[in-house]
Amino acid sequence: MEASGFDQTYIDSYGNVVGCIKGNLPGPRILLDGHIDTVPVDQPELWEYPPLEGTIANNRIYGRGTSDMKGAVAAMVCASAFYAKRCNRDFPGEIYVAGVVCEELFEGVASRVISSTVQPNFVVIGEASELDLKIGQRGRAEIVLETIGKSAHSASPTKGINAVKKMIKLISAIDTDYNPPFQNRLGYGIME
Incomplete structure (x- = not known):
């Protein structure tokens, strides 16, 4: 340069x-x-x-x-x-x-x-795009989710709270219930 x-x-x-x-x-x-x-x-x-x-x-x-x-x-x-x-x-x-x-x-x-x-x-x-000009971008967000559990002895697991199961429910709810917003030029948001 x-x-x-x-x-x-x-x-x-x-x-x-x-x-x-x-x-x-x-x-x-x-x-x-x-x-x-x-x-x-x-x-x-x-x-x-x-x-x-x-x-x-x-x-x-x-x-x-x-x-x-x-x-x-x-x-x-x-x-x-x-x-x-x-x-x-x-x-x-x-x-x-x-x-x-x-x-x-x-x-x-x-x-x-x-x-x-x-x-x-x-x-x-200058990303390769076959000369197809794009105006704008959807953007990106990274979200950190944390679930908190409570440990328990394996002989009495019902006394604990399973954080993994809570996370599974949370991710499942987001995956099935959340609809990303629509923008006229860019279309629907993408969640991966």
């Missing part, structure tokens, strides 16, 4: 790689976001090319993560640098490009640090 003319680049405490190009005028902050981690390779022997080498063949790059999402992150870096150079930075605001880690396994834990630091006005996520 530095070699491409970014004003600032850094690696945060999670390992996210962030770069910023500043326009000549005050204005909004746009964040171009893409993850740079990949899911593990279970059976590398089944790959036509070594999955972790980034092999160039037939005018293509082959390897784990090339389309999800190393290609998009590279395009964001190049496009941002090209735009800033072409217009001589005569644009309002700041362009941030973030290569995010921990997305594949922890879905967003590391990107929260970027959002709180950059505080973007707009975010573009």
